[in-house]
Amino acid sequence: MQPRLKISIRVLCGEDIAMGPGKADLLEAIIREGSISGAGRAMGMSYRRAWLLVDMMNRCWASPLVSASPGHAGRGGSGGGARVTEAGLRVLAHYRALQSAAGALEQGADWQALTTMLRACPLDHQSGRAAAE
Amino acid sequence: MQPRLKISIRVLCGEDIAMGPGKADLLEAIIREGSISGAGRAMGMSYRRAWLLVDMMNRCWASPLVSASPGHAGRGGSGGGARVTEAGLRVLAHYRALQSAAGALEQGADWQALTTMLRACPLDHQSGRAAAE
Numbered sequence: 001m002q003p004r005l006k007i008s009i010r011v012l013c014g015e016d017i018a019m020g021p022g023k024a025d026l027l028e029a030i031i032r033e034g035s036i037s038g039a040g041r042a043m044g045m046s047y048r049r050a051w052l053l054v055d056m057m058n059r060c061w062a063s064p065l066v067s068a069s070p071g072h073a074g075r076g077g078s079g080g081g082a083r084v085t086e087a088g089l090r091v092l093a094h095y096r097a098l099q100s101a102a103g104a105l106e107q108g109a110d111w112q113a114l115t116t117m118l119r120a121c122p123l124d125h126q127s128g129r130a131a132a133e
Numbered sequence: 134m135q136p137r138l139k140i141s142i143r144v145l146c147g148e149d150i151a152m153g154p155g156k157a158d159l160l161e162a163i164i165r166e167g168s169i170s171g172a173g174r175a176m177g178m179s180y181r182r183a184w185l186l187v188d189m190m191n192r193c194w195a196s197p198l199v200s201a202s203p204g205h206a207g208r209g210g211s212g213g214g215a216r217v218t219e220a221g222l223r224v225l226a227h228y229r230a231l232q233s234a235a236g237a238l239e240q241g242a243d244w245q246a247l248t249t250m251l252r253a254c255p256l257d258h259q260s261g262r263a264a265a266e
Contacts, residue, residue: 001147007235008141013251014134062252091250094243101243102140102235110227110234117224118146119195 003118005111007102009095011060018060019095026053027084027092030066036082054082063087136251138244140235142228144193151193152228159186160217160225163199169215187215196220 011019029039040050058064065088069080084092105111144152162172173183191197198221202213217225238244 003151004145005231006143006145008143009238010139010141011247011251012137012139018136018251019247060252061250063250087250091247094247097243098138098238098241101238101241105142105231105234108231108234110230114144114152114224114227117194117196117220118144118151119193 003115005106007099007105009098009102011095013060016056016060018057019091023053023057024092024095024099026050027057027065027088030054030082031084034081034083036066036068039082057088061087061091065091136248138239140232140238142231142235144228146193149189149193151190152224156186156190157225157228157232159183160190160198160221163187163215164217167214167216169199169201172215190221194220194224198224 008021010017010021017023026039026043029042030036033039033042036050036054037047040047043050054066054068058066064085066082067085068082141154143150143154150156159172159176162175163169166172166175169183169187170180173180176183187199187201191199197218199215200218201215
């Protein structure tokens, strides 16, 4: 298994996370699924959690990122469609661009140097402290 | 309050975090304090937690990042000095360089565009959903 460089990018608005890895994935799921409930289901999260993430995004940004149409009776109360607005698409694109630029660090000399200094992984957690030290 | 871009960089070795923000800060605290217990104290963490972080680092990297001398009787059992090895200094420098390069994203067009799209923050959590939508 290769060592990995994990870079998490979050846009903070005070203490609130206006955009981050999970919210960006949720926006893309809403684009695919056409509803908050469908997107939540596809991501294995509750409707309530998906709705809260959307609500947070819509309150953090000057324009809502997701526009929801009201649910219909007979669709379980959590029905109704949702779409990612033009503002949402713009925010998503800029966020993905930041991630992509950060990912370029994996091509740089610092990461290359670090990979050569790591022990083969994963560690063997069964044997306790490695004997080779 | 200005919106902030928070970029977290972690070096993963399998599921283990070989280096991250907390471990880098701990290395610097060990350099300053000269011991694991002193570094933990300065960072407000228990000796046990500081020791576990050091142990994880020493097991993830091919050479130990921290070299500890045995404790002395009369210093409470958690005494004894510790120093960051040359390998530790190299890993720390490369990690800080990655952070610094990632931080340059704040000068880029994508982050600038995002800042103009954020609502003034922090949000007013008392008033519930913002009325302006």
